[in-house]
Amino acid sequence: MAISYIYDFGKQLDLAKIKTKLKMNSLEGDKNLLFLFVDPLFLTLFKDGRLRIIHKDRDVNSLRKALTIIAPKLREIIQEIAKSSGVKKNVDSILADGDIEKFPEALEVFGRPRLSTVGFLTFRELNLFSPEKVLGPYQRERIATQAGETIGRRLAKVVKDRKELETKLLDLIENESLGIPSTLSPEKAEKINEEIQKPYSIIRVLESTSYGIVPEGKPMCDLIKGLIRGAYCEYLGQENVNVVETRCWGLGDVYCEFRVYILKM
Amino acid sequence: MAIARSKTGISGLDEMLGGGVPDHHHVLVCGGPGSGKTLFSMEYLYRGAKEGDKGVFISLEEDPERIIENTKATFSKLTDIDQLVKDKKLFIIKPDKYDFKNFSDILQSYITQHKVKRAVIDSSTILKLSFANSLEFRRTLVDFLSFIRNLDCTTLMTAELENPARGKIKFSVEQFVADGVIILYNIEKGEKRVRALEILKMRGTEHSQDLVPIKITPSGLKVFIGEKIY
Numbered sequence: 001m002a003i004s005y006i007y008d009f010g011k012q013l014d015l016a017k018i019k020t021k022l023k024m025n026s027l028e029g030d031k032n033l034l035f036l037f038v039d040p041l042f043l044t045l046f047k048d049g050r051l052r053i054i055h056k057d058r059d060v061n062s063l064r065k066a067l068t069i070i071a072p073k074l075r076e077i078i079q080e081i082a083k084s085s086g087v088k089k090n091v092d093s094i095l096a097d098g099d100i101e102k103f104p105e106a107l108e109v110f111g112r113p114r115l116s117t118v119g120f121l122t123f124r125e126l127n128l129f130s131p132e133k134v135l136g137p138y139q140r141e142r143i144a145t146q147a148g149e150t151i152g153r154r155l156a157k158v159v160k161d162r163k164e165l166e167t168k169l170l171d172l173i174e175n176e177s178l179g180i181p182s183t184l185s186p187e188k189a190e191k192i193n194e195e196i197q198k199p200y201s202i203i204r205v206l207e208s209t210s211y212g213i214v215p216e217g218k219p220m221c222d223l224i225k226g227l228i229r230g231a232y233c234e235y236l237g238q239e240n241v242n243v244v245e246t247r248c249w250g251l252g253d254v255y256c257e258f259r260v261y262i263l264k265m
Numbered sequence: 266m267a268i269a270r271s272k273t274g275i276s277g278l279d280e281m282l283g284g285g286v287p288d289h290h291h292v293l294v295c296g297g298p299g300s301g302k303t304l305f306s307m308e309y310l311y312r313g314a315k316e317g318d319k320g321v322f323i324s325l326e327e328d329p330e331r332i333i334e335n336t337k338a339t340f341s342k343l344t345d346i347d348q349l350v351k352d353k354k355l356f357i358i359k360p361d362k363y364d365f366k367n368f369s370d371i372l373q374s375y376i377t378q379h380k381v382k383r384a385v386i387d388s389s390t391i392l393k394l395s396f397a398n399s400l401e402f403r404r405t406l407v408d409f410l411s412f413i414r415n416l417d418c419t420t421l422m423t424a425e426l427e428n429p430a431r432g433k434i435k436f437s438v439e440q441f442v443a444d445g446v447i448i449l450y451n452i453e454k455g456e457k458r459v460r461a462l463e464i465l466k467m468r469g470t471e472h473s474q475d476l477v478p479i480k481i482t483p484s485g486l487k488v489f490i491g492e493k494i495y
Binding site (some may be wrong): 137143 | 319358364366371373405408409410411449
């Protein structure tokens with residue numbers, strides 16, 4: 001079930017101006033959105049005129065309750081966004097038209113309109129929505145993981161060291177238009193709750209295959225996860241590698257993050 | 266038309282099963298503490314590996330080294346267990362027990378990448394810990410079994426019985442969704458305990474419904490078909 005609330009300004013927004021006025025944050029490499037945390041709500045503002053709001057607990061009941069509590073502050077934010085971008089729609093009507101986001105993204109315009117060699121909508125339908133409708137979420141996840149792992153293993157067969165592995169992995173993700181990847185140092189990364197060991201590797205992907213998706217409270221990038229797992233399994237020569245997607249658009253985040261853990265054999 | 270079967274190789278058991286476990290079945294091996302579930306499962310994999318069917322033992326609790334040592338100590342005449350592991354015909358692994366996705370990833374890897382034909386999951390009791398509630402476990406287990414059936418692998422899953430006394434067993438979701446259920450007992454008989462086995466169900470094949478004594482010997486389990494406990 002979707003867990004976000006959506007408001008629509010009805011036109012393209014001037015994110016640069018809004019960022020300064022509202023002191024919103026942006027992600028390096030992603031010019032299509034801004035985000036802001038107004039405890040307990042997480043706001044994502046898209047260039048195409050949508051404002052998405054998620055409760056930090058990713059729960060729709062908490063979300064509705066919090067929207068009522070922060071209503072005056074939210075009104076101020078919406079007013080400022082509308083003013084900064086010359087939006088003609090009345091603030092009251094923007095607020096009144098806001099609703100729980102129910103449907104998968106129909107049209108998105110990002111910096112990368114294509115995913116791999118098929119169109120973005122086709123890719124999403126083939127990889128995510130239709131398999132899930134027909135086979136259920138578990139089988140969909142298994143297929144996507146298998147596909148990713150096969151590619152990842154093939155990639156890792158001829159690498160000579162870890163640096164080459166990670167370079168090739170990031171190049172593949174970027175060249176296949178699966179996202180804009182980078183690695184993070186496990187030493188510097190935040191500790192995730194319930195993390196019982198330090199990750200071997202962390203890969204962050206902006207504008208991934210689940211970019212802009214309606215969050216459903218679960219990670220969605222099994223193809224990329226499988227890629228990473230397959231590559232590390234092949235490189236390390238063992239199967240006891242656990243790749244966890246700790247951040248994902250499906251979870252309500254604005255980027256995807258994959259943590260690689262090597263378990264004892 | 267004869268059905269394809271995965272012979273257990275356990276003395277006496279294949280006769281009770283009409284020739285072996287039907288291929289691609291998912292069989293639950295349940296019993297109380299010390300009833301021999303892990304040894305039974307290890308022998309199933311060992312016998313398969315000897316015949317060319319690679320196997321993987323996925324332990325969610327006990328360390329792989331301990332499992333191998335206990336198996337070697339009990340089945341002291343099966344002297345080539347280490348060699349089978351070295352030759353990658355037998356894998357024993359311990360994934361993150363709280364992460365069902367990781368567990369699924371690993372099993373899938375072994376089946377598709379390493380072409381294992383037999384898998385053991387020890388145990389369903391621990392697997393349940395990955396889930397918030399029993400409904401979620403049931404839904405996922407049904408999906409998981411459906412996925413497994415599409416792969417070329419016959420699986421055994423062990424399950425601890427809370428009350429292992431025959432006639433007082435409380436069945437849970439795993440027994441209902443599995444294709445087969447084999448129960449191992451440790452029955453009180455006077456001042457001693459007698460090990461026993463019965464095949465509660467095995468879909469798609471005739472099977473013995475007798476409760477029969479079994480023995481753990483240095484050369485493996487022995488099922489005494491035709492004999493009685495009492």
